[in-house]
Amino acid sequence: MRNTAKITTAVLAAGALTFGLTACGSSDSDSSSTDGPLIVAASPVPHAEILNFVKDNLAKKAGLDLEVREFTDYVTPNTATEDGSVGANYFQNQPYLDDFNKKNGTHVVPVVTVHLEPLGLYSEKAKSADALKSGATIAVPNDTVNEARALKLLADNGLITLKDGVGNEATPADITKNPKNFKFKELEAAQTPRSLKDVDAAVVNGNYAIEADLKPAKDALVLESAENNPYGNFLAVKKGNEDDPRVKKLAELLTSPAVKKFIEDEYAGSVIASF
Template sequence: MLRKITVAIASAGLLFGLAACGSGNAESDDELTVGATSVPHAEVLTYVKDNLAEKAGITLDVKEFSNYEQLNPALNDGQLDANYFQHKPYLTESNQKTGQKLEFVAGVHLEPLGVYSRKVENLAELKQGATVALPSDPSNLARALKLLADNGVVTLKPGAGETATEKDVASNPKDITFKPTDAAALPRQLDDVDASVINGNYALEGKLNPAKDALALEKAEGNPYVNGIVTKADKKDDPQIKKLVELLQGPEVKKFITDKYQGSVLPAA
């Protein structure tokens, strides 16, 4: 009899433990963990977390990353429910390179790519043989070359688009040397080159104001490089992800972006 009672108590304890574990998993499922680089992505998410998420029924956990190259692996490995740092061309290149199948859910903002210099005040002043630093990742390298071409620094071969490299430069009148550099390091190395093409978020982190300091700046209209929310295919239609997207595309966040960044970051149309 004593043995039967002991077994019954142990079984009950096991069932209670399983129920408790199940409850813990349900609670964690309600929390949305989103990875982001600091400026402006994590700042935008923190605004949502502090001002909008609770009312919308979202428990938002913002994980800030200093190295954007870690964000897609962290999402693919299940450490994150979504990430917010990239545009579609970068995601396409990343998926092709890694074999991952991450999906772009919705655009939130554009960080205009800009050309910056501490040695010249306009692009026409670039000297013969000048060195211009560019983001080294393929999608942003192509984007930087297009910005230089749009502003008459170089011309690109017909058909050169989102995969353009230095080999697609058709003419280079000033014999510029291109220096592909890790995007995050570009602001720190600005004194070492004649000019640098810098992503908007890293320009802001480097205390540069794209709207005021850039010698040339991307236009927002028709721009394919809008940054947005990315997740795994099986979570694309998750109700929590959809709620987050609604908030990020809503009027409160658009006003926050417009007021805080004063044209250095633009809400997606």
């Protein structure tokens, strides 16, 4: 019930916000047709930036008509991909997609993994994780996978201990040791960087950190390791559309040396190419 309620609320609130601000709800183009442009839903940073690099520098020469649409939440891109409003999306990782498909009856599948955005712990009140005071409040994303990922980050850095085997559904209720009695404030992922003035620290997804002018490689008190990390972000489509020639061409361009260099030059370690 906890997670279902959150997903439902996010659909209503974030969906209204996104469609209102970015006019992404409808198009004269049929995104399911392989004859028109490939419309891709993406988070603004870094996903849309990477796609726009492809659009401006690589797509025309490759014969790909690419349209990029920005969404500000983690729900609407998948629902739009499922209903055909867009032809693909680029914003998420495998554990999140697995959870989303299971809860919402959607049929979105990955095509190619492009990059990793390390999750980080940030604070405007403490200069190190060890300096967080007893009873401090830490904001964490409220969707199932990213909340578990945030708690695992804290556990991996010795701030809390989680129940053995809890996996990608961990919540604060699964904390077995909390030496400093941290309190946890569950927020929509996009809200976590904005909460930094009101909480003692916040665990922020890499894309939202960059969007908030945080530099994960420099500003994070602790940062997720890229080694053996299952949270790489990928291009995704509705099942059955994997062989769309436009999708195949975009997948090829997104994993090209030119895109790898763009990621390295533009994000300086705050976003890491996964290919």
